[in-house]
Amino acid sequence: MAIKTPDWWYxxxxxxxxxxxxxxxxxxLVWRGVNALxxxxxxxxxxxxxxxxxxxxxxGGSGKTPITGALLxxxxxxxxxxxxxxxxxxxxxINVDPGMHTAAEVGDEPLLLAQDHPFVIARDRAAGLRxxxxxxxxxxxxxxxxxxxxxxxxxxxxxxILVIDGDTRNGAWPFGDGGVCPYGPMREPFxxxxxxxxxxxxxxxxxxxxxxPELINLLGSKPVFIARLQASAPAxxxxxxxxxxxxxxxxxxxxxxxxxxxxxxxxxxPDHAALSGVELERLATRAGNLGARLITTQKDxxxxxxxxxxxxxxxxxxxKFDDEAGLLKLIRSRQG
Numbered sequence: 403m404a405i406k407t408p409d410w411w412y413x414x415x416x417x418x419x420x421x422x423x424x425x426x427x428x429x430x431l432v433w434r435g436v437n438a439l440x441x442x443x444x445x446x447x448x449x450x451x452x453x454x455x456x457x458x459x460x461x462g463g464s465g466k467t468p469i470t471g472a473l474l475x476x477x478x479x480x481x482x483x484x485x486x487x488x489x490x491x492x493x494x495x496i497n498v499d500p501g502m503h504t505a506a507e508v509g510d511e512p513l514l515l516a517q518d519h520p521f522v523i524a525r526d527r528a529a530g531l532r533x534x535x536x537x538x539x540x541x542x543x544x545x546x547x548x549x550x551x552x553x554x555x556x557x558x559x560x561x562x563i564l565v566i567d568g569d570t571r572n573g574a575w576p577f578g579d580g581g582v583c584p585y586g587p588m589r590e591p592f593x594x595x596x597x598x599x600x601x602x603x604x605x606x607x608x609x610x611x612x613x614x615p616e617l618i619n620l621l622g623s624k625p626v627f628i629a630r631l632q633a634s635a636p637a638x639x640x641x642x643x644x645x646x647x648x649x650x651x652x653x654x655x656x657x658x659x660x661x662x663x664x665x666x667x668x669x670x671x672p673d674h675a676a677l678s679g680v681e682l683e684r685l686a687t688r689a690g691n692l693g694a695r696l697i698t699t700q701k702d703x704x705x706x707x708x709x710x711x712x713x714x715x716x717x718x719x720x721x722k723f724d725d726e727a728g729l730l731k732l733i734r735s736r737q738g
Contacts, residue, residue, distance in 0.1 A: 407463065407649050407673065411587035412567075414575035423585065430585035437553070437590060444555035447528035450535055452545045452737050454481075455559040457552020459595040460577065460587040462649030462673050464567045465605035467511045467701065468721035469629055470549045473563075474519040476723075476730055479541045484530045485512050485549040487523030489674040495524035495533040505705040510674060511549065514704050527557045545737075552598065553589055561600050561736050566621075568604035568628070569653070570614045601732065602626045605721070607653075608660060625732060628724040633661050633717055642697045642715070643689035644668040647675035654699055658717065666694040677702075682710055 410418040454473065458464040474481050487494060490509035498508050498516035505513045512523050520543070524530030527548060534546055548554070552562060567576040582588045589595070596602075602624045604613050609630055618626060643666045646654040651670030658665050669685065671677065677685075689696045696714040703716035723729050 407461070407587075409652065411460075411578045411581075412463075412574050412576070412650070413578060414573060416579045416581070416586070417573065426585040430582045433583055434590070440555055446556055446558040447531065448558045449528075449531040449546065451531060451543065452561075453531065453557060453559045454545065454547045454561045454563060454733070455551040455554070456547060456549050456563050456565060457554075458550075458565045459552070459589055459592060460567075461583055461589060463653070464565045464576070465629070465631075465721065466550055466565050467515065468631070468719055469563070469565050469603055469605065470547055471515055471518070472629065472721040472723065473547050474515065476726065477545050477547065477733070478519070480543060481519070481545040481547050482534045482537070482543040483512070483515050483519050483521040483547050483549065484527060484534065485509070485515075485521075485523055486525055486527065487512050488550070489676075490523060492523065493525045495522055495526070495530045497522055497533070506676065510701045510705050514701055515549075527551065527554055531557060552595065561733065562598050563601045563603055564596070564599035564624075565603045565605060566617070567650075568613050568617065569607045569611065570617060571607075571611075576617070596621065596624070599624055600736070601729075603629050603723075606630045607657070627729050629721040630724065631657065632720045632722045633657060634720070635661055635663075635717065640664045641666050641692070641694040643685070643692060643694040644697050645671065645685055645702070646699050647671035647673060647677065647702050648699060649673040654717075657719070658697070661717070663697070666692040676705055682706075682714075686713065 410416055456466050456470045458466055474483050487509040490507050492507045498512050498521045500513060500516050508523050512521055515521050522530045522533055531546055534543055537543055577588060577592055578586045580592055602621050606628055641664045644655055644658050655668045685696055698714055698716055700716045700718045
């Protein structure tokens with residue numbers, strides 16, 4: 403079930419948190435206890451591939467998907483992508499075919515990434531790695547880039563890349579006040595998660611934004627690379643009405659404004675939400691009454707049926723590393 407992310411999760415002092423937040427504290431302790439038990443009993447699969455984990459410390463919204471795409475670009479043709487296929491019905495392991503599969507089957511993010519890269523989904527990531535290992539098609543893959551795997555205990559990783567939302571404007575802070583889910587946005591305590599990281603990538607909103615020095619200091623001696631949002635604006639009418647079903651929909655709203663769109667309105671939905679025809683018609687009517695055209699994220703757009711894709715524009719977003727050569731050099735040094 404899709405759950406809408408509370409915006410107070412990402413305030414440094416949990417500003418705007420509901421008065422009943424303290425009742426979530428015991429659930430946070432249960433979450434941590436279950437994860438500790440899983441870690442104690444983990445027997446991770448060691449692949450013959452060089453396994454790169456792309457992950458974060460919070461529940462969604464850090465930019466893992468664009469970073470995964472950028473790394474697959476950087477490491478092509480040696481690399482194949484792998485993810486759980488969140489939101490899809492297929493268990494896998496299976497090679498994602500954009501011409502055959504739908505987002506409802508394989509998940510929106512895998513279907514999006516598979517447009518340009520070989521990609522596998524598997525609920526059991528070890529089984530996914532084994533499928534990639536067996537691939538005979540040349541060039542034979544030697545690298546697996548595994549999306550959302552920082553907390554995955556079933557596979558061994560050779561390189562942990564931690565993606566962090568570096569946009570700290572307007573009181574935003576990537577880790578909130580450090581509370582673990584559901585008390586806060588953290589999947590695990592900050593210090594524990596950072597300890598496993600080999601590289602930190604700060605996801606910045608534009609070319610001018612500079613990382614917060616306090617955030618850089620928090621990462622200690624970890625190598626830090628900057629990735630910047632690159633938006634490709636489609637040719638659409640000046641007035642638009644935006645919507646997004648992502649972990650932080652307000653960030654897409656800000657991106658539209660930053661890209662110079664004349665925004666008539668905006669609706670946010672839970673991450674990975676599959677909007678019904680009724681909901682889409684409601685949005686279309688609202689936009690039409692304002693003389694605007696609907697626009698959404700590429701991740702949301704790829705889930706739409708063909709008739710809706712013709713009616714709704716999307717804003718493709720990718721990542722560009724400030725020091726691409728330095729990142730590639732560091733990865734190759736770890737590859738051996």
